[in-house]
Amino acid sequence: MTAFIAGRLLALLPVLWGVSILVFLLIHLIPGDALQLFLGTQVAMTPAQMEELRRLFGINKALPWQYADWVGRLFHGDFGVSLRTSRPVLPDILARLPVSAELAALALLIALGIALPVGILSALRRGTAADAAIRLGGLVGLSVPNFWLATLLLLLLPGRLLPIASIGMYVRFFANPVGNLAVMLLPAVSLGVVLAAVIMRYVRSALLEVLANEYVRTARAKGLREHRVINRHALRNALIPVITVVGFQAGYLLGGTVVIEEVFALPGMGRLALTAISQRDYPVVQGVVLVIALLFVLTNVVVDLLYAYVDPRVRFG
Amino acid sequence: MTRSATARRTSTPARLLRAPVAAAGAVIIGVYLLAAASAPVLSPHDPLAMASRSLLVPPGGPFPLGTDQFGRDLLSRLLYGARVSLAVSFASVVLALAGGGAAGIASGYYGGPVDGLLMRVMDVIFAFPAVLLAIAIMAVAGTAVWTVIVAIGVVYTPQFARVSRAGVLATRGLEYVEAAAAMGAGARRILLRHILPNISAPLIVQTSLSLSLAILTESALSFLGLGTQPPTPSWGNMLAESRRFMALAPWTAVFPGATIATVVLGFNLLGDGLRDLLDPRLGA
Numbered sequence: 019m020t021a022f023i024a025g026r027l028l029a030l031l032p033v034l035w036g037v038s039i040l041v042f043l044l045i046h047l048i049p050g051d052a053l054q055l056f057l058g059t060q061v062a063m064t065p066a067q068m069e070e071l072r073r074l075f076g077i078n079k080a081l082p083w084q085y086a087d088w089v090g091r092l093f094h095g096d097f098g099v100s101l102r103t104s105r106p107v108l109p110d111i112l113a114r115l116p117v118s119a120e121l122a123a124l125a126l127l128i129a130l131g132i133a134l135p136v137g138i139l140s141a142l143r144r145g146t147a148a149d150a151a152i153r154l155g156g157l158v159g160l161s162v163p164n165f166w167l168a169t170l171l172l173l174l175l176p177g178r179l180l181p182i183a184s185i186g187m188y189v190r191f192f193a194n195p196v197g198n199l200a201v202m203l204l205p206a207v208s209l210g211v212v213l214a215a216v217i218m219r220y221v222r223s224a225l226l227e228v229l230a231n232e233y234v235r236t237a238r239a240k241g242l243r244e245h246r247v248i249n250r251h252a253l254r255n256a257l258i259p260v261i262t263v264v265g266f267q268a269g270y271l272l273g274g275t276v277v278i279e280e281v282f283a284l285p286g287m288g289r290l291a292l293t294a295i296s297q298r299d300y301p302v303v304q305g306v307v308l309v310i311a312l313l314f315v316l317t318n319v320v321v322d323l324l325y326a327y328v329d330p331r332v333r334f335g
Numbered sequence: 336m337t338r339s340a341t342a343r344r345t346s347t348p349a350r351l352l353r354a355p356v357a358a359a360g361a362v363i364i365g366v367y368l369l370a371a372a373s374a375p376v377l378s379p380h381d382p383l384a385m386a387s388r389s390l391l392v393p394p395g396g397p398f399p400l401g402t403d404q405f406g407r408d409l410l411s412r413l414l415y416g417a418r419v420s421l422a423v424s425f426a427s428v429v430l431a432l433a434g435g436g437a438a439g440i441a442s443g444y445y446g447g448p449v450d451g452l453l454m455r456v457m458d459v460i461f462a463f464p465a466v467l468l469a470i471a472i473m474a475v476a477g478t479a480v481w482t483v484i485v486a487i488g489v490v491y492t493p494q495f496a497r498v499s500r501a502g503v504l505a506t507r508g509l510e511y512v513e514a515a516a517a518m519g520a521g522a523r524r525i526l527l528r529h530i531l532p533n534i535s536a537p538l539i540v541q542t543s544l545s546l547s548l549a550i551l552t553e554s555a556l557s558f559l560g561l562g563t564q565p566p567t568p569s570w571g572n573m574l575a576e577s578r579r580f581m582a583l584a585p586w587t588a589v590f591p592g593a594t595i596a597t598v599v600l601g602f603n604l605l606g607d608g609l610r611d612l613l614d615p616r617l618g619a
Contacts, residue, residue, distance in 0.1 A: 036459030048475045157607065161600035163551055165558050166574060166592030173585055273466030277555050281578075292559060295474040307471045311463050 019326070022333050026322055033315060038092070041308045042085050045300050097308070098301035100294075107305040111287055115309070118286035120191060121209065121278065122271040124202055126264065128210030129217055134257075136214075137221025142248070144226060152218070159215030164274055168208035168281045175204070188284055205282045209274045213267055220263045225256040258329050265321030272310050357608025360543075363601030371417035380408035382415040382568055391584040401586040403576065409587065413594055416568040421598075423483050423563070424549040430488030431549075432542055435495025440526060440534075442496065443503025454500070457493040465490045469552055473561040483562050487552050491545045498541045502534030536613040543606035547599045554595050570595045 063071075079087075091098075097108040140152040191198040228234065229252055237247045276288030283289070287306050294302035326332040370377060379399065386406035394401040400409040438457065442450040460468070472486035506512060512529050520529075556562030557571025565572050570591045577587035 032455050033458050033462050036455060037462050040459055040463075044471055044475055157603050158596070158600060160603050161547065162596045163554055163558075163574075163592060163599075165555060166588075166595065169574065169578065169581060169588050169592065173581055173588060269464035270466075271464075273464030276467060276470060277559065280559060291470070295470070295561070300475070303471065303474055307463070307467060310467055314464055315462050 019333060022326055023323060026319055030315065030319060034312075037308070037311050037315065038089055039085070041304055041311065042088055044307070045304050046081060046084070048300065092308075097305040100299055100302050102294075102297050102299045102302075107301050110302070111290065111305050111309050114285055114287045114290050116190075117188070117284055118272075118275045118279065118288060120198075121202060121205055121275050121284065121286060122268075124199075124206035125209035125213060125271055125274070128206055129213035130264075132210070132214035133217035133221055137218040138225060138248075138253070140218070140222045141225035141229070153222075156215045156219050156222075159211055159218075162212065164208050164212055165277050165281050167211060168205065168278060171204050171208060172281075201282075201284075205278045205284060208281070209271065209278050212274075213270060216267055216270075217260060217263055221256065221260060224259055225252060228252045228256040231255075258325070261321055261325050261328065265318050265325075268317040268321070269314055272314055354608045354612045357605050357612060360601045360604030360606070360608055363597060364605060367417060367421065367598045367601065370414055371421050374411075374414040374418055378408070378411035378414050380411045382407065382411040383566055384408075391580060391587070393584070394586050400590050401584065403573075403584075403587050404580050409573075409590055412568040412573060413570070413590060416570050416573060416591070417594070417598075419480075419563050419567060419569040420550060420553055420557075420571070420595075423480065423553050423569075424487070424546055426484045427487035427553075428491065428542060428545045428549050430484060431491040431545060432495050432538065434488070435492040435497075436499045436538060438492070439496035439499030439501075440503050440530070443500040444507065444522065444526060444530070450500075453496070457496045460489065461493045463490075465548070466552060466555055469556060470559065470561060473556055478561055478564055480563070483553065483556060486556070487549050490552065491549060494545060495538065495541055498537050499534055502537055503530055506530050506533045540606055540610045540613065543602050543609060547602035547606065550595065550599050550602070 095108055097106070097111070099105065100107055100110070103110075136152055140149050143149045187197075188201055189197045234247060234252055237251045238244075242251075275286055276291065278284070279286040279289040280292055287310065291303055291306035294300075294306070379397065384407060386402070389398070389402050389406045391404055392398050392402040392406070394409075398408050398410070400413065402408055403412070435457075438453045442453045463471075469486045469490050472489065473482060476482040476486070507530070512525060515525050515529050553562055554569070554571030554574070557569045558575045560572070560575060563569035563572055565576065573591040574588060574595075577584070577591065581588040
């Protein structure tokens with residue numbers, strides 16, 4: 019297992035290197051002079067003063083050197099300084115991380131809560147009207163834009179239920195758990211429904227595949243009751259690969275939080291990035307993109323390891 | 336040609352008829368494409384014309400789907416929006432298919448360092464959540480139509496690369512490909528004549544599914560103000576504009592979203608149906 023973990027972490031290095039290059043280049047491909055962007059159009063300076071500032075900011079060097087400087091600072095937790103607030107970028111991002119993480123986690127919880135029972139039911143009732151309805155429902159769920167679902171929920175639910183749908187009333191979980199969950203419920207549902215459709219389809223086909231196996235037939239042949247065959251023999255093997263799907267969908271969750279936070283005015287990382295984009299505050303944009311990409315990559319490693327832990331065939335295969 | 340050989344080579348439309356799921360998707364997509372193409376004929380009003388005396392008019396009468404906060408006809412805007420949303424999505428998926436397909440084929444066929452380099456590049460793109468990467472590209476590149484196309488195209492390139500690489504690896508060692516090589520066929524001929532036809536099925540399925548994602552991504556970008564810019568109508572920016580008025584005029588939010596959901600469902604049905612048709616082992 020140790021060798022397996024080491025291998026996975028080692029394979030991570032080129033990806034992380036590539037991610038850092040892409041995020042670095044993203045900002046340096048902005049048309050126009052970075053310094054001019056920073057100063058705005060109000061400040062007039064002599065070319066000599068501009069040159070002095072370039073030297074101070076370290077942007078008079080060639081691009082590879084700037085990249086090396088930047089990565090070096092990343093390792094010290096220095097993600098740059100906001101052009102608007104002049105505050106370091108990283109603490110501001112980390113302060114908003116819990117909001118986005120909670121939203122993603124709740125959405126995943128809701129998705130699993132819907133997908134597992136419905137997917138299992140669909141597989142066990144294969145070919146019936148219920149199965150057909152569930153399959154169509156799954157396809158519809160995949161097709162609805164999450165930000166539109168959010169809009170519809172807001173449209174249908176307000177009035178007496180307004181406390182649930184209150185926008186811009188975010189409270190931290192540890193300050194007021196009930197209030198926090200009430201505010202997070204609609205955003206999490208909007209984000210979770212699509213994911214439920216994805217996972218449900220996967221659960222259904224995975225369970226169908228397992229049910230066709232010899233050992234399931236053997237279990238039935240030796241006279242086990244159906245629920246025991248399903249619970250002890252089929253489900254255990256069918257649900258393990260679902261972990262992988264959840265890993266793939268972490269990207270949907272992390273990207274989706276950006277959009278959903280905007281709809282519900284939640285103070286998460288995504289909203290921070292969107293505000294920064296509208297203010298041309300590129301270091302903040304760069305920081306958020308880097309942090310979310312790192313989270314995504316790490317999630318996938320954790321999922322890989324979890325999968326190997328649950329299914330020894332992966333470790334030794 | 337013998338009878339059995341002709342029977343096996345049924346045309347694609349005929350096969351579609353035997354797969355009702357795919358056919359339903361194809362019909363939905365066909366209706367949308369037709370509507371987008373004939374938007375100038377079908378639109379009852381100019382999509383940009385504002386009418387101060389008919390703001391937020393409910394559906395019915397001269398405005399079949401109502402009007403928005405500037406008195407613009409919603410149906411006409413949805414029809415013209417279809418042109419923008421569909422054109423951008425198609426263009427970006429064609430870009431992803433061409434780039435990803437070429438990279439995947441080269442990777443699978445040549446292997447070695449070419450494979451290693453190309454696939455690491457794809458891994459890096461894949462390491463970003465799709466919507467986030469598209470947002471980041473739009474943020475720095477500006478909101479022109481072609482940047483939307485490139486942003487979405489880049490994001491969905493790795494899927495095509497993986498699908499075509501896997502297809503090439505599965506086909507490369509087959510006897511008929513080796514026979515062609517033994518008879519002196521060049522790499523170009525082997526790839527185009529012998530390998531490409533065999534990986535086209537998964538690529539077609541991937542294209543359909545990517546189109547559904549591309550439409551969703553385009554509308555999300557426009558919804559956030561980073562895609563198609565007003566006053567040019569796109570489904571996403573119509574939804575964004577409706578947000579302040581939706582309590583007063585729910586139709587301004589309901590119709591654009593339903594339009595997106597329906598066409599995305601069409602591509603999902605087509606993709607799913609085609610996959611069942613082309614690879615009966617999956618789905619079921």
